[in-house]
Amino acid sequence: QTAAKPKVALVMKSLANEFFLTMENGAKEHQKAHAAQYDLIANGIKDETDTSNQIKIVEQMIVSKVNGLVIAPADSKALVPVIKKAIDAGIIVVNIDNKLDDAALKEKGITVPFVGPDNRLGAKLVGDYLAKQIKSGDKVAIIEGVSTTFNAQQRTLGFQDAMKTAGANVVAVQSGQWEMDPGNKVAAAILNAHPDVKALLAGNDNMALGAVAAVKAAGKTGKVLVVGYDNINAIKPMLKDGRVLATADQYASQQAVFGIETVLKAITDKKAQSSLGGTVETKVALVTKDSK
Amino acid sequence: MSNEFNAAHQSDARTAAPAVPLLLSLTGIGKTYVEPVLSDVSISISPGQILALTGENGAGKSTLSKIVCGLVEATTGSMLLDGQPYSPASRKEAEHLGIRMVMQELNLIPTLSIAENLFLNQLPHRFGWIDKPKLAEATRIQMAAVGLTDLDPWTPVGELGVGHQQMVEIARNLIGHCRLLVLDEPTAMLTSREVELLFTQIARLQSEGVAIIYISHRLEELKRVADRIAVLRDGQLVCDDPISGYSTDALVQLMVGRAAEAELDLGHRTIGAPMLRVRDLGRGKAVAPTSFDLRAGEILGIAGLIGSGRTELLRLIFGADRADQGEVFIGDQGEPARISSPKDAVAAGIAMITEDRKSQGLLLSQSIGLNTTLAKLTDVSKYGVLDVEAEAAVADDYIKRLRIRSRDGTQAAGELSGGNQQKVVIARWLYRDCPIMLFDEPTRGIDIGAKFDIYKLLAELSRQGKGLLIVSSDLRELMLICDRIAVMSAGKLVDTFERGNWSQETILASAFSGYMNGNGAGNSGAPANPSTAQAA
Amino acid sequence: MSGLKNYLGLIGALIAMCVLFSVLSENFLTMGTFTTLSNDIPTLVVMAVGMTFVLIIGGIDLSVGSVMALAASVLSMAMVRWGWPLFGAALLGVLVASLCGMVTGLISVGWRIPSFIVSLGVLEMARGLAYQVTNSRTEYIGSAVDGISSPILFGMSPAFLSAIIIVIVGHLVLTKTVLGRHWIGIGTNEEAVRLAGINPRPSKVLVFALMGLLAGVGALFQVSRLEAADPNGGVGLELQVIAAVVIGGTSLMGGRGSVISTFIGVLIISVLEAGLAQVGVSEPMKRIVTGLVIVAAVVLDTYRRRGERSTH
Amino acid sequence: MSGLKNYLGLIGALIAMCVLFSVLSENFLTMGTFTTLSNDIPTLVVMAVGMTFVLIIGGIDLSVGSVMALAASVLSMAMVRWGWPLFGAALLGVLVASLCGMVTGLISVGWRIPSFIVSLGVLEMARGLAYQVTNSRTEYIGSAVDGISSPILFGMSPAFLSAIIIVIVGHLVLTKTVLGRHWIGIGTNEEAVRLAGINPRPSKVLVFALMGLLAGVGALFQVSRLEAADPNGGVGLELQVIAAVVIGGTSLMGGRGSVISTFIGVLIISVLEAGLAQVGVSEPMKRIVTGLVIVAAVVLDTYRRRGERSTH
Ligand SMILES: Nc1ncnc2c1ncn2[C@@H]1O[C@H](COP(=O)(O)OP(=O)(O)OP(=O)(O)O)[C@@H](O)[C@H]1O
Numbered sequence A: 001q002t003a004a005k006p007k008v009a010l011v012m013k014s015l016a017n018e019f020f021l022t023m024e025n026g027a028k029e030h031q032k033a034h035a036a037q038y039d040l041i042a043n044g045i046k047d048e049t050d051t052s053n054q055i056k057i058v059e060q061m062i063v064s065k066v067n068g069l070v071i072a073p074a075d076s077k078a079l080v081p082v083i084k085k086a087i088d089a090g091i092i093v094v095n096i097d098n099k100l101d102d103a104a105l106k107e108k109g110i111t112v113p114f115v116g117p118d119n120r121l122g123a124k125l126v127g128d129y130l131a132k133q134i135k136s137g138d139k140v141a142i143i144e145g146v147s148t149t150f151n152a153q154q155r156t157l158g159f160q161d162a163m164k165t166a167g168a169n170v171v172a173v174q175s176g177q178w179e180m181d182p183g184n185k186v187a188a189a190i191l192n193a194h195p196d197v198k199a200l201l202a203g204n205d206n207m208a209l210g211a212v213a214a215v216k217a218a219g220k221t222g223k224v225l226v227v228g229y230d231n232i233n234a235i236k237p238m239l240k241d242g243r244v245l246a247t248a249d250q251y252a253s254q255q256a257v258f259g260i261e262t263v264l265k266a267i268t269d270k271k272a273q274s275s276l277g278g279t280v281e282t283k284v285a286l287v288t289k290d291s292k
Numbered sequence B: 001m002s003n004e005f006n007a008a009h010q011s012d013a014r015t016a017a018p019a020v021p022l023l024l025s026l027t028g029i030g031k032t033y034v035e036p037v038l039s040d041v042s043i044s045i046s047p048g049q050i051l052a053l054t055g056e057n058g059a060g061k062s063t064l065s066k067i068v069c070g071l072v073e074a075t076t077g078s079m080l081l082d083g084q085p086y087s088p089a090s091r092k093e094a095e096h097l098g099i100r101m102v103m104q105e106l107n108l109i110p111t112l113s114i115a116e117n118l119f120l121n122q123l124p125h126r127f128g129w130i131d132k133p134k135l136a137e138a139t140r141i142q143m144a145a146v147g148l149t150d151l152d153p154w155t156p157v158g159e160l161g162v163g164h165q166q167m168v169e170i171a172r173n174l175i176g177h178c179r180l181l182v183l184d185e186p187t188a189m190l191t192s193r194e195v196e197l198l199f200t201q202i203a204r205l206q207s208e209g210v211a212i213i214y215i216s217h218r219l220e221e222l223k224r225v226a227d228r229i230a231v232l233r234d235g236q237l238v239c240d241d242p243i244s245g246y247s248t249d250a251l252v253q254l255m256v257g258r259a260a261e262a263e264l265d266l267g268h269r270t271i272g273a274p275m276l277r278v279r280d281l282g283r284g285k286a287v288a289p290t291s292f293d294l295r296a297g298e299i300l301g302i303a304g305l306i307g308s309g310r311t312e313l314l315r316l317i318f319g320a321d322r323a324d325q326g327e328v329f330i331g332d333q334g335e336p337a338r339i340s341s342p343k344d345a346v347a348a349g350i351a352m353i354t355e356d357r358k359s360q361g362l363l364l365s366q367s368i369g370l371n372t373t374l375a376k377l378t379d380v381s382k383y384g385v386l387d388v389e390a391e392a393a394v395a396d397d398y399i400k401r402l403r404i405r406s407r408d409g410t411q412a413a414g415e416l417s418g419g420n421q422q423k424v425v426i427a428r429w430l431y432r433d434c435p436i437m438l439f440d441e442p443t444r445g446i447d448i449g450a451k452f453d454i455y456k457l458l459a460e461l462s463r464q465g466k467g468l469l470i471v472s473s474d475l476r477e478l479m480l481i482c483d484r485i486a487v488m489s490a491g492k493l494v495d496t497f498e499r500g501n502w503s504q505e506t507i508l509a510s511a512f513s514g515y516m517n518g519n520g521a522g523n524s525g526a527p528a529n530p531s532t533a534q535a536a
Numbered sequence C, D: 001m002s003g004l005k006n007y008l009g010l011i012g013a014l015i016a017m018c019v020l021f022s023v024l025s026e027n028f029l030t031m032g033t034f035t036t037l038s039n040d041i042p043t044l045v046v047m048a049v050g051m052t053f054v055l056i057i058g059g060i061d062l063s064v065g066s067v068m069a070l071a072a073s074v075l076s077m078a079m080v081r082w083g084w085p086l087f088g089a090a091l092l093g094v095l096v097a098s099l100c101g102m103v104t105g106l107i108s109v110g111w112r113i114p115s116f117i118v119s120l121g122v123l124e125m126a127r128g129l130a131y132q133v134t135n136s137r138t139e140y141i142g143s144a145v146d147g148i149s150s151p152i153l154f155g156m157s158p159a160f161l162s163a164i165i166i167v168i169v170g171h172l173v174l175t176k177t178v179l180g181r182h183w184i185g186i187g188t189n190e191e192a193v194r195l196a197g198i199n200p201r202p203s204k205v206l207v208f209a210l211m212g213l214l215a216g217v218g219a220l221f222q223v224s225r226l227e228a229a230d231p232n233g234g235v236g237l238e239l240q241v242i243a244a245v246v247i248g249g250t251s252l253m254g255g256r257g258s259v260i261s262t263f264i265g266v267l268i269i270s271v272l273e274a275g276l277a278q279v280g281v282s283e284p285m286k287r288i289v290t291g292l293v294i295v296a297a298v299v300l301d302t303y304r305r306r307g308e309r310s311t312h
């Protein structure tokens, strides 16, 4: 094998989610710019929760004898065993987006550096911005992502932190499955059940889009505030006209690039996986009408 | 299980039970669906006795049999078996007590082999593992009993013609512990050869003390096999006497309440030019290249043994199966008709009444009206929108004309008696009204009175100048109504007889001819070997 | 077939559910809920009408969720990237969806392959195409499309009114026309229909194409409601549509079904969903209750049917 | 029924795929790929065996993915929270799964409701229960369970070897035993079976219970591979399982099927998936190719079958 040009695998979650697509594009651009330094194989899975398929893909990457693996795990725990396999096969592994479970890593006796944002913090940023527009005692509701995922849970916690500080009353937490239509349905139901709800906090922008449509259908545009997370393209016009108050940008494209660079550095420095570690926290920023 | 199995096909070794006066007695049996179909039927049978049961279509014969065999629960009345109260909750329970039945409709599993179908509920096995050699052996014995020695026990039943399937169905019920056997129209699809084989078996069973209830619309059969005759009319028992006292005429009178028609007047017909010319039409081994003409106003019969390819020939003409070779010409056209589907055939003026009403004819869960108008919806609709009233009128008309015993035109076809279902199939094609009509076993399961109605209908159709091609396993029927009879044997059309030039013997000889010099070899569906055949 | 009494069981179940939810959630029996529902259901309704036909001929179409997403994606691309007007874009979307249905129909009818497996293949393909077309991005369209789902009459939108019309037309086609007759016949005994001199194939292909067309119409309603097209939309929708149709009493074995009952089936599913969300039941409980209701609805229907004709 | 030639078409397709992928990816034809696949497929294999039986009796079970997740959740709870040993926990998981199957069977057989809709209800319920049991969190178990999926013989794990044994036993049961004949009979003409004096109900319920049991076994293999239980696992797995079985030539109409062919069907699906991942095809293309292969495999099989007996 030509040690000169390592192969790096990027394994993500649903490539049908714009977030990961942005991530993939960022990685591909980086590879183009550094074509002499490494080759890239990018893979994704069917949907956010297709864990066993993601494991299969990691296994295929081991077989394909990649040198490095950058992974956004669909599940913080279930991916750990296969990651150990990869490490045992001499592959340098870096974790992005969704953090692997510390206890599981410990049980396997491995360390994997995490390059990614703090979801709870990001959600709190968004929540705090919203808090300025509502009064203490106001009713709000949270539309959560897929409840089993770590970042969905973290974002709900972050929203709750912010609402607690603001003295707002969280009357409902329901899952919109990270998707627009389910998000729309629960938002509509929440608006009916709690006609006086003042704000909807969505765990990602797809669900926020659904919530905006529900607010409109209920004839409450402008009366119910909506926030999201991810800063996808489709949310931009809504930020502009105020139908969405704020979202968070977690710089998807850079997450992958940071991950890849961490891998490449370890390879050139001939560092062992065990000597890597710690968390490289990436940026997460509040995005509002006024941000550029 | 395997012990029971051994006992099953060594029934000849069993000795008849000491004579008990009554095996089964029914008292005041009644059955009501929406309306009563049986009322206050009381009848009994002793071991070794053969009771013939007959009556019009829908009189309640099958229903009564099903009550006896645990398939249907009586609304009123009670039964005694060996003097003990008897009310089977399922067919399984009835069979356990030795009460068995060959049902009017086929109930086989096409994907399974003959062997598996025969022994389905008692497959010989060791710890669940099927003992194939033993099964094959048992199957051969059983098939031999009904004269089907040439069939491979492992042939899937779905590949057999309907007649052979009927034989399998019969063979299956000759297996095992049996004290009372009900045969519901066992011969409706059989040719005389198989009928003889069946009678041999019936005689054997009788000598072993088995009681038999024999249901048939072929009255001459009844007189041959039965000791006693019972007649049902509108669900009531109108006669239960020794059969010797009854002439056929008297029976018909009892059944239908009017005199029998001994002679059929086909009326004055002029046989015209050929309407359908079949040239070298053939498919694989089932039908060798066949040519014949069907003329206007003519009734042409096709006789032959089971599996001789009659059905397949009709299907080829009708485009239901694709022919390997040959052509069909309509009228005086010089160009062959392009028929590659039944739709084409109907468009070209050909109708076909299928032999298996259950799987190929009817939409059982749908109404009589829907089934009747299916082939000619254009007449009961305008711009694609149905005229429900017109459809109801059509249904009522045929219910009257064919005396279809039913509530009204909205009753589901599946709720009708076998013979009445057959009438619905015929009604569909009478309504469609094509110049060329192919009938495959048209009177299957139809009672004697209605049969004559249908014969008269056929005569009328031919008087209108239509060409009728009729396949029937009932040779007497063909001889009664046909102008010519063509005979098929082993997939070949071997002879054609003009009215007046035929006799039962010549036709039968011709039907067997194809199997005499090994011609039928290789055809898994060919009738049994010639020696058995000649014995018939 | 006709007569109100056929629907009594289902309507009873529906009313029972409404009563239950109005006890559990004070705001359930309000105009707001009605408006939300009438805004929500048109997509499911039109697709369920199509599925009723498909099930009646003894087929099944698993691709409808993906096909809907594809149609929505195409529609949004046409409007956003190529600047087409709504009408043209909607037509294109419906056309693409009809094509998908036609492909399912042609392959399964032409090669006599169960539509289950063909439509499973089409499910994958349509989804892939939807990703391809949108570059896997949710496409925002905006108020150019919202007219279709904005209330115009007593809180009812053009989408809702169209859906009702489609239900009525569907019911009439099924019960009063030759075409409907052929479909019922095909589903009951296709061979018998063929031997009655009717070519069942064109009618069958037509049903699948119609299903596609209605999935396209559903996509239009969906896009108009969300003002955006989501290439991930409608995952698993096929099972929801089928559940609604079967709850309405249409047989999966073919030959028996009613469009009106399907409509009530959709209402049951949708009221359940809305009610559970309004009551704020936890996700696990939502799933458990939904499962129970699906089974219970069908079991009850069985009893009603048996009671009706106790001949079996 | 038997004889290698029945499988030639499918094996040919499989080989063609392998050749194609080995051209496209240098590392495809290696021991590594084999080991990976053998580690990958046991879950799908055992569930597909169960589904073959279910389809043969003319049923369908859509709940298998959820039931698998539920069994995995129960297993992990027993080990992690209550400290049960693997054996006991595995038994409990399998038991719960069998129960789910039995419920589907009892309801659909007892009330004569299509298993499609009953299992759809059970799908929802089992998923809800899986969330409930795990509190919607993935439960990590660790190396206590990894033995079942660690290579012990030529890169083959106990899970793989068990799966192969289950295939062989399944094949023998179907072709050589009384039970197998009854299943085929039931799938072809249930009424005829009943009239032959056999009560088809227990055999049918048994098939569904067996399907549940095998979903439980699949869960065990899955848990051992993941060393964790994911309550979200197996979403949409039912369609994948059914696709594998149908590609193997089993009829959705009941009465016809083969366990060996099902195994090859699973291989086709899995090799396709592995190959596409190794080549690194884009997600949209993956979906499109998968859809095409599903349809193509079944179309090809149709041709083979026609050629075999041109009687129709
Ligand atoms: N499931 C059912 N529902 C309603 N009516 C039925 C049902 N089964 C049978 N019937 C009616 O019962 C009557 C008797 O039917 P049965 O089958 O016993 O007649 P049969 O004497 O055997 O006639 P055939 O000579 O035509 O076979 C018929 O009028 C038939 O329509």
Ligand SMILES: Nc1ncnc2c1ncn2[C@@H]1O[C@H](COP(=O)(O)OP(=O)(O)OP(=O)(O)O)[C@@H](O)[C@H]1O
Residues within 6 Å of the ligand: B158, B159, B160, B161, B162, B163, B164, B189, B286, B304, B305, B306, B307, B308, B309, B310, B311, B312, B313, B355, B523, B524, B525, B526, D311
């Ligand atoms: N699907 C099939 N597969 C194989 N062989 C078949 C099939 N259908 C019919 N055959 C065979 O073709 C031959 C002709 O059968 P056909 O049904 O035309 O005969 P028939 O004279 O009408 O007799 P029957 O009284 O059995 O209907 C028979 O040997 C039959 O076994």
Ligand SMILES: O[C@@H]1[C@H](O)[C@H](O)CO[C@H]1O
Residues within 6 Å of the ligand: A013, A017, A019, A048, A097, A098, A145, A151, A178, A203, A204, A205, A229, A230
């Ligand atoms: O962080 C990402 C995104 O926010 C996405 O919307 C859902 O999956 C998460 O992992």
Ligand SMILES: [Mg+2]
Residues within 6 Å of the ligand: B061, B062, B063, B104, B184, B417, B418, B419
């Ligand atoms: Mg009868």
Ligand SMILES: [Mg+2]
Residues within 6 Å of the ligand: B161, B162, B163, B310, B311, B312, B355, B440
């Ligand atoms: Mg015949």
